[in-house]
Amino acid sequence: MSFEFPLLSLIIWLPIVFGIAVFATGKDNNAQFARWIALAGSILGFLVAIPLCSNFDSTTGAMQFVENHVWFERFNVNYHLGVDGISMPLILLNCFITPLVVVAGWEVIRERVSQYMGAFLVMSGIVNGVFASLDAILFYVFWEASLIPMFLIIGIWGGPNRVYAAIKFFLYTLLGSLLMLIAFIYLYQVSEGSFSIEDYHKLAIPLTPQIFIFIAFLLAFAVKVPMWPVHTWLPDAHVEAPTGGSVVLAAILLKLGGYGFLRFSLPIAPDASLYLADMMIILSLIAVVYIGLIALMQADMKKLIAYSSVAHMGFVTLGFFLLNAHGIEGAMVQMISHGFISGAMFLCVGVLYDRLHSRQIADYGGVVNKMPIFAAFFMLFAMANAGLPGTSGFVGEFMVILSAIKVNFWYAFLAATTLIFGAAYTLWMYKRVIFGAIASPAVESLQDISKREFVLLAILAISVLWIGVHPYPLTEVMHTTVDQLLTHVSNSKL
Amino acid sequence: MNFIPPDFAPASSEIFMLIMVCVVMLADLTAGDNRRYVAYLLTQVTLLGCAVLTFVSFSTEVKQTFYGMYVDDAMADILKLMVYGTVSAVLVYSHSYISDRGLLKGEFFSLILFATLGMMVMISASHFLTLYIGLELLSLSLYALVALRRDSIVATEAAMKFFVLGALASGFLLYGMSMVYGATGTLHVSQLAQIIQSEASSKEVLVVGLVFIVAGISFKLSAAPFHMWAPDVYQGAPTAITLFIGSAPKFAAFGFVMRLLIEGLGEMVSDWQGMLVILAILSMAVGNIAAIAQTNIKRMLAYSTISHMGFLLLGFISADSNGYSSALFYVIAYVLMTLGTFAMIMLLCRSGFEAENINDFKGLSKRNSWYAFVTLLLMLSLAGIPPMIGFYAKFSVLQAVVNAGYIWLAVAAVLFSLIGAFYYLRIIKLMYFDEPENTEVLTPNNDVKILLSANGFAVLALGIFPQALMSLSLYAIQNSM
Numbered sequence: 001m002s003f004e005f006p007l008l009s010l011i012i013w014l015p016i017v018f019g020i021a022v023f024a025t026g027k028d029n030n031a032q033f034a035r036w037i038a039l040a041g042s043i044l045g046f047l048v049a050i051p052l053c054s055n056f057d058s059t060t061g062a063m064q065f066v067e068n069h070v071w072f073e074r075f076n077v078n079y080h081l082g083v084d085g086i087s088m089p090l091i092l093l094n095c096f097i098t099p100l101v102v103v104a105g106w107e108v109i110r111e112r113v114s115q116y117m118g119a120f121l122v123m124s125g126i127v128n129g130v131f132a133s134l135d136a137i138l139f140y141v142f143w144e145a146s147l148i149p150m151f152l153i154i155g156i157w158g159g160p161n162r163v164y165a166a167i168k169f170f171l172y173t174l175l176g177s178l179l180m181l182i183a184f185i186y187l188y189q190v191s192e193g194s195f196s197i198e199d200y201h202k203l204a205i206p207l208t209p210q211i212f213i214f215i216a217f218l219l220a221f222a223v224k225v226p227m228w229p230v231h232t233w234l235p236d237a238h239v240e241a242p243t244g245g246s247v248v249l250a251a252i253l254l255k256l257g258g259y260g261f262l263r264f265s266l267p268i269a270p271d272a273s274l275y276l277a278d279m280m281i282i283l284s285l286i287a288v289v290y291i292g293l294i295a296l297m298q299a300d301m302k303k304l305i306a307y308s309s310v311a312h313m314g315f316v317t318l319g320f321f322l323l324n325a326h327g328i329e330g331a332m333v334q335m336i337s338h339g340f341i342s343g344a345m346f347l348c349v350g351v352l353y354d355r356l357h358s359r360q361i362a363d364y365g366g367v368v369n370k371m372p373i374f375a376a377f378f379m380l381f382a383m384a385n386a387g388l389p390g391t392s393g394f395v396g397e398f399m400v401i402l403s404a405i406k407v408n409f410w411y412a413f414l415a416a417t418t419l420i421f422g423a424a425y426t427l428w429m430y431k432r433v434i435f436g437a438i439a440s441p442a443v444e445s446l447q448d449i450s451k452r453e454f455v456l457l458a459i460l461a462i463s464v465l466w467i468g469v470h471p472y473p474l475t476e477v478m479h480t481t482v483d484q485l486l487t488h489v490s491n492s493k494l
Numbered sequence: 495m496n497f498i499p500p501d502f503a504p505a506s507s508e509i510f511m512l513i514m515v516c517v518v519m520l521a522d523l524t525a526g527d528n529r530r531y532v533a534y535l536l537t538q539v540t541l542l543g544c545a546v547l548t549f550v551s552f553s554t555e556v557k558q559t560f561y562g563m564y565v566d567d568a569m570a571d572i573l574k575l576m577v578y579g580t581v582s583a584v585l586v587y588s589h590s591y592i593s594d595r596g597l598l599k600g601e602f603f604s605l606i607l608f609a610t611l612g613m614m615v616m617i618s619a620s621h622f623l624t625l626y627i628g629l630e631l632l633s634l635s636l637y638a639l640v641a642l643r644r645d646s647i648v649a650t651e652a653a654m655k656f657f658v659l660g661a662l663a664s665g666f667l668l669y670g671m672s673m674v675y676g677a678t679g680t681l682h683v684s685q686l687a688q689i690i691q692s693e694a695s696s697k698e699v700l701v702v703g704l705v706f707i708v709a710g711i712s713f714k715l716s717a718a719p720f721h722m723w724a725p726d727v728y729q730g731a732p733t734a735i736t737l738f739i740g741s742a743p744k745f746a747a748f749g750f751v752m753r754l755l756i757e758g759l760g761e762m763v764s765d766w767q768g769m770l771v772i773l774a775i776l777s778m779a780v781g782n783i784a785a786i787a788q789t790n791i792k793r794m795l796a797y798s799t800i801s802h803m804g805f806l807l808l809g810f811i812s813a814d815s816n817g818y819s820s821a822l823f824y825v826i827a828y829v830l831m832t833l834g835t836f837a838m839i840m841l842l843c844r845s846g847f848e849a850e851n852i853n854d855f856k857g858l859s860k861r862n863s864w865y866a867f868v869t870l871l872l873m874l875s876l877a878g879i880p881p882m883i884g885f886y887a888k889f890s891v892l893q894a895v896v897n898a899g900y901i902w903l904a905v906a907a908v909l910f911s912l913i914g915a916f917y918y919l920r921i922i923k924l925m926y927f928d929e930p931e932n933t934e935v936l937t938p939n940n941d942v943k944i945l946l947s948a949n950g951f952a953v954l955a956l957g958i959f960p961q962a963l964m965s966l967s968l969y970a971i972q973n974s975m
Contacts, residue, residue, distance in 0.1 A: 026863075072961035074968060075893065115863075137889070141880040148874065151919075155927040163927050167919055174879075174915055178908035181889070185896045185904070 007052060008065050008081040011091065012129045015045040015098065019121030022114050031113035035106060038117035042099040045124060049095035056088055058477045061484030063134060063198070064088075071138065076193050080135040085481030086262050086332065087131040089474060090255055093339045094131070096463075097251045098124040100456055101244040104347055107452070108243065108354050109157060116157060120244060123149040127252055131259060136184040136195045140177070143256065147173055150245065150253065158240040165233075165240035172223050172233040180220035180264075183213045187268070201267045204493050207275070214272035217265045218280075224257030227317055228287040231310045238306035239359070243350030246302065250309050250342035258316045258335050262328070262485065266320065270489040273321070280321040285414045287314025292421030296428070301349045301359045304429055305342060308385060311418060312338050318415060319400040322407050323489060328482045329475050330399025336474060337384075337392030337467055344381040344460040348374070351453055352433070356442050361432050365439030370446040375434050377449075377457040382430045384464045386423040392467035504557040504566035507547040507574065508614050514540035515607045522600030530598050534589065537603045538582060541610075545578045554973045562682050563621035568973035569752065569822075570618045572966065573745045577617070580742040580829055581610050583949070586941050587837040588734030594844070597642050597732060605642075606738065609635035613746035619753055622671045622681040629667070629714070632746060633660050636739055640731040652730025659713070659723045667710030673703025674759075683758040690761040701765055707754060708769050715747050717807060718776040721800045725784075728796035729850075733843060736792055737836035740799060741829045748825045751810065756818065763813045770807050771903060777804025778910035785917045791839060791852045794917060795832075798876060801914055802828050808907060809891045812898035815971045820890035822967040827875070827887035830956070834872045834949040841865065841938050841946070855921055857930025865936060866925045868950030875953045877918040878911050883957040890964065 018041025025034040057064060063082030071079040083091065101120050109116045126149070129142035147170055155166035186209070187200050194200075205213065223230045234254075238246050266273050273280075288311050295307035312334065319331025351374060352367070353359055368375040384391035389398075397418065405412035438444050449457070467474060502509060518540065522533040548571050556567040585606070592598045608631060615628030637660065641653035675681055677699040678689040690700065709720060716724040728736050755766060781801025788794035806828070809821025842849035842858075859866035875882035888911065895904045938946065956963055 072959075072964060074961060074964035075890070141885070144880045144885070148879065151922075152926060155923060163923055166927070167916070167923065170919060171912065171916060175912055178912055179905065182892065182896065182901065182904050182908060185889075185893050186901065188893065189897055 006067050007048070008067055008083065008128075008132045010048050011045070011052065011095065012081075012125050012132060014048060014125070015041055015121045015128070016125035018042075018044070019118040019125065022118035022121060025114045028111065028113055031110070034114035034117055035102070038102045038121060039099065041121050042102045042124065045121075046095045046099055049092055052083065052088060053092055056083075056477065058085060058480060061085065061481045066134075068134075071135070075137070075188070075195065077137045077195050078135045079138060080196060081132045081138075082134045083132055085478035086485075087259065089332070089336055089477060090259055091128050091131045093255070093336055094124060094127050094252050097248065097339065097343055100343070100347075100459065101247050103452060103456055104247065104350065105242070105244045108350070112156065116153070116242075116244075119149040119153050120248065123153075123248065127256070130256055134197050136187070136197055136200070138195075139197070140181055140184060144174075144177055146253065146256070150249065153245040153248075154237055154241045157242040157245070160240075161236070162240040165236040168233045169237040172230070176220035176223035176230075179216040183216035186213065197263065200264075201488065203268070205269070207271055207494055210269040210272040210493070211275065214265055214269040214276060217260065217269070221257040221260035221265065222283075224260065225254060225313045225317060226257065226310060227283050227314065228291060228310070229283075231287070231291070234310060235303050235306040238309075238346075239300060239302045243346060243353065246306075246346040246350075247343045250305075250346060251339040254309065254313055255335050255339065258313065258320070258331070261317065261320050262332075266323075266489050267485060269493075271492055271494055273489065274323070277321045277323060281318060281411060284314045284318035284321065285411065287311055288318065288418050289414055289421070292418055292425065295425040296421065298425075299361055301352075301361055301429060301433070302346070303359075304361075304425060305345045305349065305385075308345075308422065308425060309338070309342050311422070312342070312385075315397060315400055315415065315418065318404065318411075319396075322400070322403050322411075323486070324403050324406065325479075325482055325486055326399050326403035326406075328486065329478060330396050330403060332396075332478050332482070333392070333399060333467070333471055333474060334396025337396050337464070340460055340463045340467070341381060341384045341391075341393055344377075344457065344464065345385060347453075347456060347460070348378045348381060351449060355446055361429055363440065364433040364443060365436040366434075366443055367446060368434045369438055370443065371448045373454065374449045374457075377461060378430065378434060380461055381464065382426045384468070386426045387419050390465070390468045392464045392471070394468060395471045500561065501557075501559045503551065504559045505564055505618070506551060507544040508611060508618070510547055511540065511544055511607065511611045511614065514543065515604055515611065518607060519600060519604045522603065530593070530600075533600050533603045534585065537585060537607060540607060541578045541582045544614075545575055548574050548578070556974060558620065558684075560624075562684065563624045564618055565620035565683075566618055569970040570749065570974070572970040573617045573749050574614055576826060576829070577610060577613050577742050577745050580745070580833065581606065581738075583833055583945060584734070584738050584741060586945050587833070587840060588737060590939055590942070591734045591840045591843060592732070595643065595732065597734075602639075602642065605635045605639050609639070609738070610742065613742060613749075616746045616753075617749035620683040620757070622675070622683070622754075622758075625683075625750065625753060626664075626668065626671070628746075629750065630664065632743060633664065633714075636743070639735045639738065640727060642735060643732050646730075648730040649732065652727045655730075656723050656727045663710050663713030663720065666706045666713070670703045670706030670708075670710060673699055673706065677703065683753055686758045687761055690759070700762065704759060704762055704765055705769070707759070708766055708773070711747075711751055711754065712773050714750065715803045715806070716796075716800055717773045717803045718780040718800055721777065721780065724800060725793045725796040728799070729790055729793045733792065733836060733840050733848070737833065737840070740795070740832045740836065744825050744829055744832075748806075748822060752818065755810070756813075760813075767811055767813060770811050771900070774804045774807040774811065775903070775906060777801060777807065778907060779804075782910045782914040782917075785914065788917075789852055790850050791854070791921075792850060794852065795835060798914070798917070799832070801910065802876075805888065805891055805907065805911070808895050808903065811900065811903070812894040814894075814898075815968070816897060817891075817894035819964075819967040819971040820887075820894045822970060823964055824887040824891050826963060826967065827883045827956075830949065830952060831872055831875050831884060834868065834946065834953065835876070837942065837946050837949065838865065838869050838872070841936055841942070844934075852921060852924060853931065855924040856928045858925040860930050861933060862936050865946070868946060869925060870922055871950050871953050873918040873921050875957070877915040879915070881954065881957045883953050883960065883963075886957060886960040886964070 066082040133139035298304035612632030785797035875884035
């Protein structure tokens with residue numbers, strides 16, 4: 001039986017162990033060695049995640065690959081792992097992105113290489129831990145621990161304003177999660193001494209405490225997603241972070257927030273979710289419309305993509321709180337697809353930034369003349385970001401809009417504006433950067449992408465198209481779990 | 495009238511300590527200036543000997559001696575063992591710092607040992623007079639230690655402030671004790687509880703006495719609003735002495751609160767609970783907010799101590815063994831972190847140079863990535879970020895607070911600790927994000943190197959496996975109540 005093998009532990013700890021090994025290579029005279037260990041670790045990390053996918057049973061909504069050991073008895077905290085249709089695709093996404101990030105930083109990072117690569121590997125393991133935890137305290141430990149490597153990545157390798165961005169990132173996220181901790185402790189009292197997330201799902205709680213619990217969770221997850229109006233840390237963090245940092249931030253860390261809603265807010269406080277659904281939908285729609293308009297006005301490419309991330313994640317929270325199967329599945333697809341697209345967009349900006357050391361749209365123009373292959377890739381990802389049918393960006397948005405129309409025409413109407421705004425800000429940026437006359441001698445001197453960059457972008461392009469054309473396997477995996485979640489949510493806990 | 499000699503066995507480690515202090519003093523006198531290591535080694539041997547004596551006599555049974563003035567129980571033994579270990583680590587860390595500054599004299603060791611003896615008496619006292627004697631033995635030794643660098647104006651000023659305010663607090667405490675005596679007619683901790691329970695005493699007098707006692711305790715704990723001395727003393731004292739003041743006496747203070755407030759005045763829980771809530775909130779607020787403005791690292795850590803003491807008091811508020819054991823766990827975690835942090839500061843000092851400004855941490859990761867990493871662990875732990883031990887300390891205290899029904903207090907506590915996270919992050923920022931101002935290589939002695947690495951590692955490892963320390967805390971409390 002392959003199920004008895006502690007696969008999830010391996011998926012969590014293998015990257016961390018490799019990360020420590022990378023740290024141990026020390027100073028920059030071993031940089032090449034550090035890079036290869038990091039690559040080996042990240043690819044192994046992806047390979048061990050494959051059995052997770054191939055042995056996954058999508059006909060059941062129960063937790064699979066479960067491991068349960070006592071961690072510390074004093075508070076009845078267990079090392080309890082398991083995945084279902086919601087967390088499995090996210091773990092896979094994370095394991096998939098990590099090698100790309102390592103490769104993306106291959107030549108670009110020249111200072112403190114071992115620390116850079118090590119931090120990404122450790123973070124990859126920690127994030128897997130967040131997705132796989134079925135114990136609230138274990139979850140919380142992984143959740144908070146993921147802040148540390150990201151804080152260092154932004155602060156050490158980031159841009160000029162990195163210190164401000166790193167500290168803002170850390171404190172913002174900490175604010176939300178500390179209240180979540182209080183909610184966990186409260187649930188521990190109510191459940192008479194259990195930190196098991198599955199026990200919390202079954203717990204009957206009156207409406208008022210449910211609302212408080214919901215709000216505590218909301219603060220934690222809304223900051224992470226990020227939802228309007230607590231999104232302001234994200235543009236700062238993205239702009240200052242190195243390319244790899246931006247990719248991980250957008251592709252992985254934002255998903256922690258979305259995952260939190262599905263794992264905690266909805267099943268633990270279903271009545272409060274129902275009660276506050278309208279508020280959540282309105283906040284999401286503000287993110288979609290208002291942030292979309294803000295993105296239109298950005299002069300900095302990374303900032304533009306950061307705002308577009310906020311708008312796209314608004315779609316995710318919108319999908320969750322429509323509280324029907326299409327909405328939640330669409331939101332999940334949107335999360336996965338956003339992981340690929342935003343990652344690819346940041347990589348594209350990184351490609352330009354590595355060459356000209358500018359992120360300002362105004363500094364570019366006519367890039368297509370010098371970098372035709374790059375321009376083609378960038379075009380594909382820009383289209384996907386705008387939600388073009390045939391790309392993964394379309395599937396999620398379409399599903400969410402479709403289910404919004406069932407709930408309320410105006411919700412759907414406002415949500416659909418994203419197709420216009422998204423196209424406007426992405427394509428307008430694309431036009432100004434790529435087309436037109438060659439803007440400066442610097443652009444004149446550009447070289448097209450290297451093999452390394454080509455491989456990176458090609459892998460992402462295939463994924464984006466594959467999900468766009470054939471999303472069925474993805475929705476299939478999560479279908480049973482989402483159904484079960486919805487049945488659970490529709491039963492009042494009062 | 496026949497005199498029954500008391501049983502000396504439960505106090506054997508204290509007696510051994512007292513004898514050895516005299517031996518250390520005499521040995522140092524004869525050894526002379528260039529063989530100071532004799533006193534150092536003897537001091538370490540003394541601590542080891544005490545540890546053995548305490549360990550051998552360890553039992554879960556509660557042993558009273560000296561006509562009920564002295565008690566030896568599981569909590570006392572565990573706290574004492576912690577004290578020995580901490581003092582021993584303090585000596586290892588501070589040895590080269592002290593000798594670089596010409597402070598390595600016999601007085602240093604004997605004062606440290608006298609202070610340790612004071613702590614042991616405080617921990618084991620079950621009579622108000624014994625408690626007070628232990629406290630004064632500790633305090634007077636500390637006053638003298640702060641003034642050890644007698645030519646330094648700041649140190650003398652700090653010692654003066656410490657002494658005057660300390661004497662005032664002792665006065666408070668004694669006044670409070672006399673009120674309690676007036677109301678109940680006893681100074682025995684164990685009898686006190688019964689008399690208060692029987693309601694044979696005047697409640698008004700008791701409450702007034704309690705107010706004074708709590709004020710005295712808060713002074714010793716450096717809880718706001720009785721915290722004024724801490725920043726000045728932390729800053730003014732030689733760093734090695736600051737390390738000592740900031741670490742081992744916290745165990746004694748914990749024991750002191752347990753004996754006085756919980757065992758003695760436990761019946762008045764509804765009266766002191768409210769006081770502790772105010773003290774805790776004020777401490778967390780003052781400590782965390784004032785620390786942001788500090789540029790002197792020792793002063794910053796003083797404010798950080800104040801805020802941690804606020805957190806510690808939260809553990810007592812729930813007034814059950816769950817809360818007390820959380821508080822004990824908090825003290826252990828706190829002392830472990832303080833030891834490492836001050837050891838790092840001393841590591842950055844050289845002869846003729848005091849690393850006092852937070853900017854001295856600039857670019858540490860480029861100078862020595864390992865010690866920067868150790869400091870990173872310590873700072874994250876102080877900020878309460880998992881998986882470091884500081885998180886579990888905060889977690890268990892918060893759990894006790896929520897359990898007692900004070901959810902709003904837990905929310906306030908986490909909000910203050912969010913503010914607190916900022917100034918710990920600032921140190922990390924200086925170490926990792928900034929360029930070094932001086933590139934001198936750090937050259938600690940081997941013993942410091944090993945101990946500091948172990949210290950940093952323990953902060954992480956005890957965080958990943960917190961069970962042992964948590965059960966130890968629970969065991970200590972459950973077997974002595």
